[in-house]
Amino acid sequence: MDLSGRVAIVTGAGGGLGRAHAKLLAKRGAKVVVNDMSDAADTVAQEIVAEGGQAIAARGSVSDVDAVQAMTDKALADWGRIDILVNNAGILRDKSFAKMSLEDFRLVVDVHLMGAAICTKAVWETMRAQNYGRVVMTTSSAGLYGNFGQANYSAAKMALVGLMNTLAIEGAKNNIKVNCLAPTAATQMLEGLLPAEQLQVLRPEAVSPGVLALVRDDAPTKTILAAGASGFELAYVTLTQGVHVGFGDDAAEQVVAQWDKIADRTHEHVPHEAFAQARLEMAKAGLKIES
Template sequence: MMLQDRVAMVTGAGAGLGRCHALALAGQGARVLVNDVDAQQAAAVAAEIRAAGGSALPAAASVTDAAAVQAMVEQALAAWGRIDILVNNAGILRDKTFAKMSIDEFRQVLDVHLMGSVICTKAVWDPMRERQYGRVVMTTSSSGLYGNFGQANYGAAKMALVGLMQTLAIEGDKYGIRVNCLAPTAATQMTGGVLPPEALQRLAPELVSPGLVALVGPDAPTRAILCTGGGHFASAHVTLTRGVRIDGGDDAAQRVAGAWEAIDDRRDELVPAYGFTQVERELR
């Protein structure tokens, strides 16, 4: 099996996508630490894995609680000696138009999605570096990549995770740590009020998890953004156009506006290997 004897920690795994991810990882031979804020749900999924012949432990904690997350990691290390895989799946929704959204509602979503992923990744980073092996997946979204009405907080958090992934993939490369993003579409409790019923029927969360397994396997890519739902898989990229040299001058703003079509021309665009690519192009 692809993940025989690997150790995985999946956050928000008490239901929905997280549960499907945990079951899929266990089905490929991984030992799974099942995290959820709901202790009963975490225990139920861990029991489900064990009943199927797998190895799993429940861990009830909020991903925003750094001490509790560290205790989870210590639990996995004590039981299995290492952590090979982290799936940052935990999340919440507080959907409203930006005009009606409170700052607290904005911050709550960033705390769980972004800071929760930061806290969990930070807790496993040193153990992965020491073993020279790791697989980390951030859960991003088309809401972050492309925008969705009423999801300014969610979209901001999800796009921030792409930036986090880009840098951690670079920093983790020499330690054998591969970091990727998964952008899922699935019928879960979180999406129940967002998508129409006919769409939800076609978007079983089980259809997403094969993509997750591919992102944490021995031959996993790194710095990938995998978009998947309903059994369809595609990759997204942050690109840079060739651009136009305008230089300075009193009329520079007018020349930028006048050259917009050429600036935005996507022919021969590239996917930069690192952020400094922009500077290198600008200084040619």
Template structure:
């Protein structure tokens, strides 16, 4: 697998600091031309400034790389389209999209305002949708693209006080699943990364000693692999503190119960069998999950 990005053009959102900055610097170091996008707002999404993105661009240029700054909000589709057009005007192609922009508005669900729920969904999920939509025709036409969604363990497994963030982050996995299928014929590979890293987004979530163990730079290798020419497709990588794992949405073998009377009681009685992970599989797509159920019914000669 080659991790040489010479000649490639990458857009990294939320790249003014933290993980996004590390992603942008690493791609540029390996030869990519980078659009450093960052609204420059606070952790909760308020405010905005172009200085954060420009500072990263200055770092890249000082190291001999090529980069431009962009302060578009990923929630503004017109601004995202303008960013993509600016990139095409300057470099003529877009090979890599790293969807990293995000905000936090943590609070327990019972105390959370719906506006805070909607805004987090808008930035994380719809922001990624906007960026994917803007680059999709370009990647389709050039028959090449690498897109990375930034998901989270909070989306995959839940986390107290983060219902809005969790919903957005698992939504990105669903988006990745379908785009990876739709983009395959044009060699557009779509994957997701669940990082564990010390950034301003994690301030206050971990003790100091633990924060020192989860540096943002530790996540970069997983991003580079998912953005590479030889990248996998439809993969969820987890990364942090020097460790790497893959997460899967799997399907148990289940139990066929048919349509007999009292099937509800039978399901309750055999629920432990239904949830037994032994022999579980990873369906190739949603149809494959339905096929498993239909096959069981046909084998029982119920139709």
């Protein structure tokens, strides 16, 4: 996949996954804006240039609207376009929900969810005007399936799936593809939790090829790609066929009595938009909703 002529922004790219994403995008020809809150942004940008690529550093928090706007303005001033946005920046404030402060809950949601929304909003009109854009949200198995001690992180990461779903629909007419990456990688978040040999297999560079797959010219859209240890999977939010229980006073009891049929996954599917649920439910009630 040749990304020559493409301009990419990677947030949280001072280390770990972001650094690996930025360096691989640059290796494939993209001009890369390396964002991070620390001096590490400059270091990674310098590494890319030293290896023959093109990169500029942009220091600042993704939750800072002015800093994000300055970053996108700089990219447009230097390179004239923005084709790719990889929303990778994030933080952890792990505790059980009983012990978690609302401040820590809000902070994690602000960085992961609002940070991605702020960065995407900053590039959205540019992508619409040029009729081309590739946006990657970073979700997590913690959001998709849950993880003890990460209520804040899980909520933010699942929210990014919802953001992806709607933006993929809204961006389709302008050739903007929006996808999610769910990585498993040996970043600072996993240090001390796994032995060294496993951390080596889970190196961030084993995830980044998934980013290339999600930002290529013929990329999919509205896709959740899981990646880790050079393994790749797709995750789906599906809808079973379910049953119609009628409008009687025993409707709740009927739901319980027919639970196995409701849970039957034989003919489950992936809805293309939210109205698919209403369309299915009305059809079971004997009514047809016109598309």
